[in-house]
Amino acid sequence: MTTTTQANNGPVWDWAAGHGPVTGALSATTGCLAVATTGAATGMPAGWVLTVGAAGAIGHTISSLRERLSARTIAMRSASWLIGAGWTTWAMTTGPLTWAALGSLATIGVGIGAAARSTLLFEEARELEAIAADERQVSRELSAERRAIAAEWVDRVQRVCNLTLRILAVEIWPTGTGFTIDAELPAGGTTYDRIAQHSAALSADARLPHGCTAVASQGVHQGRVLIDVTTVNVLSEERTYPSDYSALSIYTGIPWGYRTNAEEICVFLREQCALVVGPTGSGKTNMVHVILAGFARTTDVLTWVIDLNAGSAGLPWARPAFDPNGAPVDGVRPGVDWLASTHEEAARMLDAALAIGMRRKVAYQDLMAERNTDQLPISAKIPQIMLVVDEGAEILTSTDRSMKDLAKKILEVIRMLRAMGVRTVLTALGATGSVLGNLMIRREAKARVCLTGGEVEGMDLSKVFPGARGLRVDQAPYKGAGFMGTPESAAALFKNWRILPNQIRDIVHATTDMHPTLDDVSAKAGGDAYANRWAPDRTAWMRDTAHAPTAGTGAAEQPTAGRGLNLSALRSDKAAPVTDEDAAVRAFMEQIDAQFATAPEPGTEPEPSAAAPGLNLSALRDSDDDGGPTWVADAVAAIKAAGPAGMKPSAVADLVRRSRQAVRAALKAAAERGELVYRDNGPHSVYVHPDHA
Known part of the structure; x- marks a missing residue:
C-alpha cells in the first residue's frame, strides 16, 4: 500500500493502490493470524479454512490464466493460498500465539514476499520481451516492404531510364x-x-x-x-486554411500550401521577392488571400496591397476594421496595412515605399554597424514591408503611359530596397514570355508559384521554372493546384488551402494584436500619404456600393482591351444627340489625342475618307468592299512571285509599307479566305501562294 504526502494533513493512505511484494505478504500473514486467533477462540471447524484456501487458489489460477500470466506466477499464487490455509488450520488446533506459530508465520511471510518479487520481475521481463518481439515483427514486415519497393524501382529505373x-x-x-x-x-x-x-x-x-x-x-x-x-492523390481534395492562427515571423517561414506528401511548404521572403502565376479560374485570387493570411499572422511584417481591379484582393482584409461610416472599429486593425485601388493611390504607396527605404538606409546605419550586418535587422519594432501587387507582372509589361510610371516605381522598389526590408509579391495571369520577359522579375522572384487549374494555354512551365524537369500541366488539373519552387525547395506539385470570407474575417480579428506598427523613422518618411491612408475621404470607395468608380478616381481611366473608341463609323445605330456640339467635339479630340497617334504611317500620306472627312483613323482607312485592305492584292502577287519559299509577314510589311500588326491581321484574313496558305515554322513561318503550296 502506498502513501502520498499532503502539505497540511500529513501522509494519506492510497486505498486504491494495488499490493506489492511487501504489502501483499504482510496482508496475507496478518490475515492468517487474525483468522487463526478468532477461530481458536470461537471453536471454528478447521475444515472451513482449508475450503476457503482451496477456493482462493482455484480463483487466482483462473484469473491468472485469463491474464495470460506465466506458470511460475500461477504456481506462486496458488501455493500462497494453500500454505496460508494450512498454517491457519494448524495454528487453530495448536494455538496461534505460541512462538512456534508466530515464527513459522513470519517465515511464510518472508517467503511469500520473496516469491512475489521474483515473479513480478519475471512478468515484467516477459512483457518487455513480448513488446520487443512485436516491434521486431513490425520491423521485419516493414523491411520486407522496403526491400520490395527498392527492388521494384531498381527494375523500373533500369527499364525506363536505362x-x-x-x-x-x-x-x-x-x-x-x-x-x-x-x-x-x-x-x-x-x-x-x-x-x-x-x-x-x-x-x-x-x-x-x-x-x-x-x-x-x-x-x-x-x-x-x-x-x-x-501514391495518394491529396491534390484532388479541398482543404480549408488551418484554424491555427499562431504568430509567425519572416525568418521562420510563412506557409503557402502543402505538397503531395501532405506536408506544409513555407516561403522565406526576407531577401527575396515572389511571383504567382495563374490564369483566370485557377484559384489565383484564393492564393492571394492565403498569402495575405500568412502575412497577417506575422509579427514583423506590414502588408501593402495594390489591386487596380477595384481593390478586390485587399477589401475583405480591410472592411472588418471599419464601420459603415468609415470610422475605425475599436479593438480591430485591418488585416493589411495599406490598400490601393487606383493609380493615384498606388503611386502614393510606391513613393512612400521608396522614401521609407531611402530613409532607412541612412537612419539605421548605427544599428546595422552594432549588429555587424549590411541588412536592416527586421523585427516587430522595425517591420518588413511586403508589397503585394495583384497582376503586377502585367503592369510591368504594359505599354500604357500611366502603367509605365507605376512599373518604373515597382522596379525601383525591387532593385533598391532589398536590404532595407521592402519586398514584393507579384501576380500574373499567364506564364508567357511577354509577362516573364523582364529580367528583374526572373532574377529577384526566387519564390515562384504557377497555378494551372488544368489550363494549358499560356502555361509554359519552363519559363517559370527554368531547368526543372518532368513538370507537366496535366499533373495538376485541380483548382488551387499547381507547382511551387523556392530556393529551399525544388519546383514540385503543391496545392493551397481554400480560404473563405468568414475565415478571413476571423483571421483579421484573431491577428489584430499581432500586427506591428511602422517604426517612427519610416512613418516620418512616409509622410501624410502614409499617415492618412485610412482617412474616410480616401477610403470612401470601399463603402460606395451604388456607383462604379469614375475616371476621377483613377480606377476606370484605362481603356478596356478590345473596346476601342465608340466611333459612329463603327456603330450600327445612331448615338444620342449631343446638346453641346462644341464641347463634345473637344472631348472627342482630346480622347483621340490621348490614345491614338494620328500621324501618317511611315511612307504613306494621310488619305481622307469620303465617309468621315477629318481624322485619318485606322477604322476608316484602307478598306474596300471585299472586307480587306486595298494593298492585299499587291501582297498576294508578291507572295506568289516568291514561289515555294513564300514570304515572312515582316517582309510583306516592308514591301507594302504598313505596320507589321496590320499586315499580320490582313494576311491571316486572306489565308482564311483561301487566297494564301500559312506555313507554321516558328520564327521562320511564312505565307505561300496556293499555287506553290
Whole structure:
C-alpha cells in the first residue's frame, strides 16, 4: 500500500493502490493470524479454512490464466493460498500465539514476499520481451516492404531510364501518401537529371493515380538522387486554411500550401521577392488571400496591397476594421496595412515605399554597424514591408503611359530596397514570355508559384521554372493546384488551402494584436500619404456600393482591351444627340489625342475618307468592299512571285509599307479566305501562294 504526502494533513493512505511484494505478504500473514486467533477462540471447524484456501487458489489460477500470466506466477499464487490455509488450520488446533506459530508465520511471510518479487520481475521481463518481439515483427514486415519497393524501382529505373541504381534507403512518409527513395547514381558522371526528365514515364510505368508523380531531385551530394513517389492523390481534395492562427515571423517561414506528401511548404521572403502565376479560374485570387493570411499572422511584417481591379484582393482584409461610416472599429486593425485601388493611390504607396527605404538606409546605419550586418535587422519594432501587387507582372509589361510610371516605381522598389526590408509579391495571369520577359522579375522572384487549374494555354512551365524537369500541366488539373519552387525547395506539385470570407474575417480579428506598427523613422518618411491612408475621404470607395468608380478616381481611366473608341463609323445605330456640339467635339479630340497617334504611317500620306472627312483613323482607312485592305492584292502577287519559299509577314510589311500588326491581321484574313496558305515554322513561318503550296 502506498502513501502520498499532503502539505497540511500529513501522509494519506492510497486505498486504491494495488499490493506489492511487501504489502501483499504482510496482508496475507496478518490475515492468517487474525483468522487463526478468532477461530481458536470461537471453536471454528478447521475444515472451513482449508475450503476457503482451496477456493482462493482455484480463483487466482483462473484469473491468472485469463491474464495470460506465466506458470511460475500461477504456481506462486496458488501455493500462497494453500500454505496460508494450512498454517491457519494448524495454528487453530495448536494455538496461534505460541512462538512456534508466530515464527513459522513470519517465515511464510518472508517467503511469500520473496516469491512475489521474483515473479513480478519475471512478468515484467516477459512483457518487455513480448513488446520487443512485436516491434521486431513490425520491423521485419516493414523491411520486407522496403526491400520490395527498392527492388521494384531498381527494375523500373533500369527499364525506363536505362540506369542501374543502388538504393540505400526507402523512407515511408508518416502521412501514408507515398515514400522517398534515396539512391546512389551509377559511376560515369550520371546526374539526377537523367531520372528527372523521365518523371512522366516513371509515373506511368508505376501505374500511379492521376495527380501522383515520381519526381527526382538532388541528394546529399551530386552522386545521390532522391525520388519522391506519391501514391495518394491529396491534390484532388479541398482543404480549408488551418484554424491555427499562431504568430509567425519572416525568418521562420510563412506557409503557402502543402505538397503531395501532405506536408506544409513555407516561403522565406526576407531577401527575396515572389511571383504567382495563374490564369483566370485557377484559384489565383484564393492564393492571394492565403498569402495575405500568412502575412497577417506575422509579427514583423506590414502588408501593402495594390489591386487596380477595384481593390478586390485587399477589401475583405480591410472592411472588418471599419464601420459603415468609415470610422475605425475599436479593438480591430485591418488585416493589411495599406490598400490601393487606383493609380493615384498606388503611386502614393510606391513613393512612400521608396522614401521609407531611402530613409532607412541612412537612419539605421548605427544599428546595422552594432549588429555587424549590411541588412536592416527586421523585427516587430522595425517591420518588413511586403508589397503585394495583384497582376503586377502585367503592369510591368504594359505599354500604357500611366502603367509605365507605376512599373518604373515597382522596379525601383525591387532593385533598391532589398536590404532595407521592402519586398514584393507579384501576380500574373499567364506564364508567357511577354509577362516573364523582364529580367528583374526572373532574377529577384526566387519564390515562384504557377497555378494551372488544368489550363494549358499560356502555361509554359519552363519559363517559370527554368531547368526543372518532368513538370507537366496535366499533373495538376485541380483548382488551387499547381507547382511551387523556392530556393529551399525544388519546383514540385503543391496545392493551397481554400480560404473563405468568414475565415478571413476571423483571421483579421484573431491577428489584430499581432500586427506591428511602422517604426517612427519610416512613418516620418512616409509622410501624410502614409499617415492618412485610412482617412474616410480616401477610403470612401470601399463603402460606395451604388456607383462604379469614375475616371476621377483613377480606377476606370484605362481603356478596356478590345473596346476601342465608340466611333459612329463603327456603330450600327445612331448615338444620342449631343446638346453641346462644341464641347463634345473637344472631348472627342482630346480622347483621340490621348490614345491614338494620328500621324501618317511611315511612307504613306494621310488619305481622307469620303465617309468621315477629318481624322485619318485606322477604322476608316484602307478598306474596300471585299472586307480587306486595298494593298492585299499587291501582297498576294508578291507572295506568289516568291514561289515555294513564300514570304515572312515582316517582309510583306516592308514591301507594302504598313505596320507589321496590320499586315499580320490582313494576311491571316486572306489565308482564311483561301487566297494564301500559312506555313507554321516558328520564327521562320511564312505565307505561300496556293499555287506553290
